[in-house]
Amino acid sequence: MIVEAILSTVDSDGVAHFAPMGILWGDRIVEVLPYRGSRTFENLTARRGAVVNVTDDVRLFVSCALEASSRRDRLHRPAKNVPGGVLDEVCSYRELEIVRAVDEGQRRRFLCSVVASGRDREFLGFNRAAAAILEATIAATRRSWLPPESLLPLLDQARLVTEKTGGRREIEALRHLLDLCEEGSS
Ligand SMILES: Cc1cc2nc3c(=O)[nH]c(=O)nc-3n(C[C@H](O)[C@H](O)[C@H](O)COP(=O)(O)O)c2cc1C
Secondary structure, eight states: OEEEEEEEEEOTTSOEEEEEEEEEOOSSEEEEOOBTTSHHHHHHHHHOEEEEEEOOOHHHHHHHHHSOGGGOOOOEEEOSSSSSEEETTOSEEEEEEEEEEEEETTEEEEEEEEEEEEEOSOOOOOOHHHHHHHHHHHHHHTTTTSOHHHHHHHHHHHHHHHHHHOOHHHHHHHHHHHHHHHHHHO
8 A cells, every 4th residue: 555645854954854755554664665866865875764754734745745845844843763753743653764676777776774752642534625735735746757647637637525524734735736837937
């Protein structure tokens, strides 16, 4: 199963970096597959550790996926055993040590051992609005190379289900997503 989470790595200047990643989940081993050219890819290759932040706050997915890195700084504490940050808004987290890396075309598969974990609050799940916003956000990260027709229906769907089922977090996330997509297209 793939769990959508916020992965934290550490840049060469020691600053924590946050980016959403689909994590292939396991009890003791998890796998992360970042694309070449991303900071997450560079940081995992250079520093061999990371933190998986599990959160139901969809606003974090939008901002950490689409904002410029310099604006992505989130309130967090440093992890105890590995390079990476634990978000203040986290439900639970896992500290990861990379045990193996395998190149797979455009991506590298990092197999990671879970060396520590913690839990801050209940994970409420993603409602329909949050799930639709996640889908549209993933498509928005690929909008430079995907045809515009692939993003617009996902944004429409996210609007529709956020009106029906969204709370404050989903409404704010959607507004931010629409603003960032607008900025990116102008
Ligand atoms: C829910 C979600 C899941 C994602 N999963 C992945 C993934 O597994 N691998 C990947 O390379 N990018 C993934 N992305 C896109 C990255 O988060 C995005 O491109 C981000 O800016 C990473 O680049 P960076 O490390 O340079 O910040 C995902 C985005 C979202 C919203």
